[in-house]
Structure formats: structure tokens, C-alpha cells
Amino acid sequence: LPAVFLVVPAIPIxxxxxxxxxxxxxxxxxxxxxxxxSGTIRYFPILNILDFAPVGSSPIxxxxxxxxxxxxxxxxxxxxxxxxxxxxRIRAATITVVESKGGWTATPVPPDVHxxxxxxxxxxxxxxxxxxxxxxxxxxxxxxxxxxxxxxxFIFDVTRAVREAQGGALGFRIKLxxxxxxxxxxxxxxxxxxxxxxxxxxxxx
Numbered sequence: 001l002p003a004v005f006l007v008v009p010a011i012p013i014x015x016x017x018x019x020x021x022x023x024x025x026x027x028x029x030x031x032x033x034x035x036x037x038s039g040t041i042r043y044f045p046i047l048n049i050l051d052f053a054p055v056g057s058s059p060i061x062x063x064x065x066x067x068x069x070x071x072x073x074x075x076x077x078x079x080x081x082x083x084x085x086x087x088x089r090i091r092a093a094t095i096t097v098v099e100s101k102g103g104w105t106a107t108p109v110p111p112d113v114h115x116x117x118x119x120x121x122x123x124x125x126x127x128x129x130x131x132x133x134x135x136x137x138x139x140x141x142x143x144x145x146x147x148x149x150x151x152x153x154f155i156f157d158v159t160r161a162v163r164e165a166q167g168g169a170l171g172f173r174i175k176l177x178x179x180x181x182x183x184x185x186x187x188x189x190x191x192x193x194x195x196x197x198x199x200x201x202x203x204x205x
Contacts, residue, residue: 053075057125076175077189079172079192085166091198095193098154098190101188104146114176138156
């Protein structure tokens with residue numbers, strides 16, 4: 001039977017995958033950075049088509065879809081941030097990924113596993129980004145059987161990547177781990193933000 005999706009009000013849930021700073025130290029500053037570029041790239045491997053998914057720049061999608069085998073479609077989401085040079089020492093940096101789906105299915109399906117990885121960016125999301133080399137940050141799960149749909153917020157520690165990217169740009173890719181695709185799998189995400197914690201140089205700690 002086809003999957004039936006129902007839409008009901010959502011209650012956010014936070015999952016701390018990495019770590020985030022909660023210090024009240026007056027020498028500590030937390031800066032939130034939003035993407036300067038974002039988008040979803042889709043690939044039809046059987047038809048050899050690679051282009052932008054017609055969903056706009058946000059939310060981004062990490063999905064697969066197939067009904068005939070020949071129409072297999074893979075979608076990967078990308079966000080790219082400009083990283084300033086901070087005058088103070090970067091103490092910690094996290095990325096927060098919020099699931100923004102609005103429905104669920106009563107048909108039993110397994111949870112979906114997504115990979116979050118990073119790469120040197122140019123602040124332009126384009127189809128060539130689909131398979132570019134990246135460094136894995138971590139994985140997380142979403143579940144289309146959640147009832148009611150409970151959007152999750154996933155937090156990852158990306159301190160090293162942000163420190164190395166100062167004065168440049170840093171991109172992140174969300175990719176569904178594909179283990180065969182029958183029907184639909186995956187989810188979509190927005191907003192996605194960086195939280196960068198700095199501490200004044202010369203201060204203790």
C-alpha cells in the first residue's frame with residue numbers, strides 16, 4: 001500500500017550530538033552565523049542527470065525517491081558560511097541542524113541515517129558540489145514514523161573546522177546514507193546555523 005502522510009502540529013526536540021557552551025563568563029561571546037549560500041542538488045543515476053532540485057534554497061533536503069527503479073533520485077543538501085577572522089580566541093563552535101518536516105507516515109519504514117560533513121567552500125552552491133570530497137563530522141537519524149512529527153535539532157561540535165576556516169568559507173553537506181531506496185526516504189532541514197564561542201585573549205580559562 002502507498003505511504004500516507006499526515007500533517008499535525010510539531011513540537012521541537014533537541015538532540016545534543018556535539019557540545020555547546022553555556023558559560024556566563026563576561027569574557028565569553030557567542031556569535032551566531034547564518035549561511036550565505038544554500039541549496040539542494042539532485043542526481044538521477046540511471047538517467048545521468050545532475051542539477052538543482054526545484055525546492056529553493058531553504059529548507060535543504062537529504063532524500064531518495066524511487067518508484068520504478070529507473071526514476072531513482074538522490075538529493076543532498078548544502079549550506080555554506082563565510083567565517084570571519086575573530087580578534088579573540090575561538091573556544092568552541094557548533095552547528096545546529098533543525099529538521100523541518102511537517103508530516104509522518106503510518107506505513108512502517110526504518111529510520112533514516114544522514115551524514116553531516118564539511119568542506120572548503122566558495123559561497124556558491126552548484127551541481128558540481130554533489131560529490132566533492134568532504135570530511136565527515138557525524139551522523140544522525142530522522143524517522144518518518146514519528147507521530148506526531150517532532151522536528152529534531154541536532155548539534156555537532158565543529159570547532160576545529162571553524163578555526164581552520166577563519167577568513168574564508170566553510171561548507172556543510174547533508175547526505176542520506178542509501179541502503180537501497182524503495183519509495184521515499186529522508187527529510188528536510190532549516191534553519192541551519194553556526195554558533196561560535198570566543199573568549200578574550202589574556203582572560204583566564
